[in-house]
Amino acid sequence: MTAVVTGAYEVPYSRHPDPGCSTGGLLAGAVLGAVRAAGIDLDRVDGLGLSSFTLRPDHAVDLAWRMGLTLRWLVEDPHGGASGINLLMLARRAVEAGDADCIVLVAGDRFGPADFADLVDNYNTATRDHLAPLGFGGPNAAFAQLTTRHARATGLTETDYARIPVAQRRWAGRNPGAVYRDPMTVEDYLAAPVVTTPLRRLDCVPVVSGADAIVVERDADAAGRPRARVRALAGRHNPDQQDGDGLQTGLAHVRDRLWDGAGVGPEDLDLAGVYDDYPVMALIQLADLGCVPGDDLRAFLHDRIDRAGWPLNTSGGQLSAGQAGAAGGMHFLVEAVLQLQGRAGDRQVPDARHALVTGYGMVLYRYGAMANAVVLEAGR
The missing domain is CATH 3.40.47.10 (Thiolase/Chalcone synthase)
Known part of the structure; x- marks a missing residue:
C-alpha cells in the first residue's frame, strides 16, 4: 500500500x-x-x-x-x-x-x-529563562551571528546573499498569494534598514x-486524480547539540539516505522548496544536501539562482510570501504539490516531476535544533 x-x-x-x-x-x-x-x-x-x-x-x-x-x-x-x-x-x-x-x-x-511577542519570549525554557530577560526579541540576533560566521567561512558578501531574496521576489511576483510581490533589485535590498548587523529587513521573514x-x-x-508520490523522507536532530558553529544542519548526515531512497539525485530536481527563515539557512541546507555544484556558493548564487532562474522557492519563499508561524513547515509542501500537479498558475515550472522540500525548526538556543527533507514525484 x-x-x-x-x-x-x-x-x-x-x-x-x-x-x-x-x-x-x-x-x-x-x-x-x-x-x-x-x-x-x-x-x-x-x-x-x-x-x-x-x-x-x-x-x-x-x-x-x-x-x-x-x-x-x-x-x-x-x-x-x-x-x-x-x-x-x-x-x-x-x-x-x-x-x-x-x-x-x-x-x-x-x-x-x-501573540508574537508571547511566542518569542516563551518559545522554550532556554528562551524564557535565559534570553527573554536580556531583551532577546527573537531569533534575528542569533542568525545575524550565524550569517557573519558563514560569510567569514565562505567569503560571501552582502551582494552575494542578496541573490536569494531578490530571486525569490521575482517568483513572488507570479504568486497572487504572496504578501510581498513588488519587484526588488539588489540595490533595493542594500537600501533596506539594517535590523541587526549584517541582516537587513529583507533578510528576515515577515510574520503573517x-x-x-x-x-x-x-x-x-x-485513481484518476492527480497526486504526488512521496519518494523518500529523512530527518535528523542537529548533531552538535548547539555546541558547534551552526554551519551544518542534520541534513548533511542523512543526505545519502535521502537520495538513495528517492532513486534520484540533486541533478534530477525540477524545483526545490528550502526553508528560508534567513538566506543563509537556505544556502546551508542546499550545501548539506549536495545541491550546490562543485560547492561553489558564489557561482551557484550568481549563475544558477540569479541568471538562470533555477526554481528555488517558487512561491516566493517565506521571505516574500510570509511565515505564518507553524505553517512555515507546511508552506513548501503545498507549493511542491501544486507544482507537481501542474496547478501553480503563472509560476508553474514546465514539466515539473521531482521536487525537494526541506524543513528546519525549533531554535533551541543558538540556532535550529531539527532538520528534515522529502523528495516528491509527480504521478497519476
Missing part, C-alpha cells in the same frame, strides 16, 4: 488579520480547501495531523470536534519549521500500515502583536497569519 499526496491548499496569508480572524478558523479553512483540492468529501477524512503555536489552549482533538470529524488517527507536532515533514513522515507510515485511509495535515497561526494543508491518501483510492 502506497501513500500519495492528492490535495494541497493555502489560506491566503495576511500581515494584518481581521479582528474576527482566529487560528481555529484559519486551520479549518485550510482543511476544507485541501479536501476540495483533492476532490473528496470531508467525511472521507479519518486522520488529522496538526501543528500550531497559537491554537492553545485547544489541540488537534478540539479542531476535529469543531469540524465534526470522526477519526481513527490523530497526532499533533509542535516543532515549527520541521513540523510539516515530521507530520508527513507519520502520515505516510499510518496510511501504508492501514491505520487510516485519508489524512489531512494542517498547520497555521493567527498572529496579533501580543495563515494556514496550509495537504491530503495524504492510499494510492489505490486516488
Whole structure:
C-alpha cells in the first residue's frame, strides 16, 4: 500500500488579520480547501495531523470536534519549521500500515502583536529563562551571528546573499498569494534598514497569519486524480547539540539516505522548496544536501539562482510570501504539490516531476535544533 499526496491548499496569508480572524478558523479553512483540492468529501477524512503555536489552549482533538470529524488517527507536532515533514513522515507510515485511509495535515497561526511577542519570549525554557530577560526579541540576533560566521567561512558578501531574496521576489511576483510581490533589485535590498548587523529587513521573514494543508491518501483510492508520490523522507536532530558553529544542519548526515531512497539525485530536481527563515539557512541546507555544484556558493548564487532562474522557492519563499508561524513547515509542501500537479498558475515550472522540500525548526538556543527533507514525484 502506497501513500500519495492528492490535495494541497493555502489560506491566503495576511500581515494584518481581521479582528474576527482566529487560528481555529484559519486551520479549518485550510482543511476544507485541501479536501476540495483533492476532490473528496470531508467525511472521507479519518486522520488529522496538526501543528500550531497559537491554537492553545485547544489541540488537534478540539479542531476535529469543531469540524465534526470522526477519526481513527490523530497526532499533533509542535516543532515549527520541521513540523510539516515530521507530520508527513507519520502520515505516510499510518496510511501504508492501514491505520487510516485519508489524512489531512494542517498547520497555521493567527498572529496579533501580543501573540508574537508571547511566542518569542516563551518559545522554550532556554528562551524564557535565559534570553527573554536580556531583551532577546527573537531569533534575528542569533542568525545575524550565524550569517557573519558563514560569510567569514565562505567569503560571501552582502551582494552575494542578496541573490536569494531578490530571486525569490521575482517568483513572488507570479504568486497572487504572496504578501510581498513588488519587484526588488539588489540595490533595493542594500537600501533596506539594517535590523541587526549584517541582516537587513529583507533578510528576515515577515510574520503573517495563515494556514496550509495537504491530503495524504492510499494510492489505490486516488485513481484518476492527480497526486504526488512521496519518494523518500529523512530527518535528523542537529548533531552538535548547539555546541558547534551552526554551519551544518542534520541534513548533511542523512543526505545519502535521502537520495538513495528517492532513486534520484540533486541533478534530477525540477524545483526545490528550502526553508528560508534567513538566506543563509537556505544556502546551508542546499550545501548539506549536495545541491550546490562543485560547492561553489558564489557561482551557484550568481549563475544558477540569479541568471538562470533555477526554481528555488517558487512561491516566493517565506521571505516574500510570509511565515505564518507553524505553517512555515507546511508552506513548501503545498507549493511542491501544486507544482507537481501542474496547478501553480503563472509560476508553474514546465514539466515539473521531482521536487525537494526541506524543513528546519525549533531554535533551541543558538540556532535550529531539527532538520528534515522529502523528495516528491509527480504521478497519476
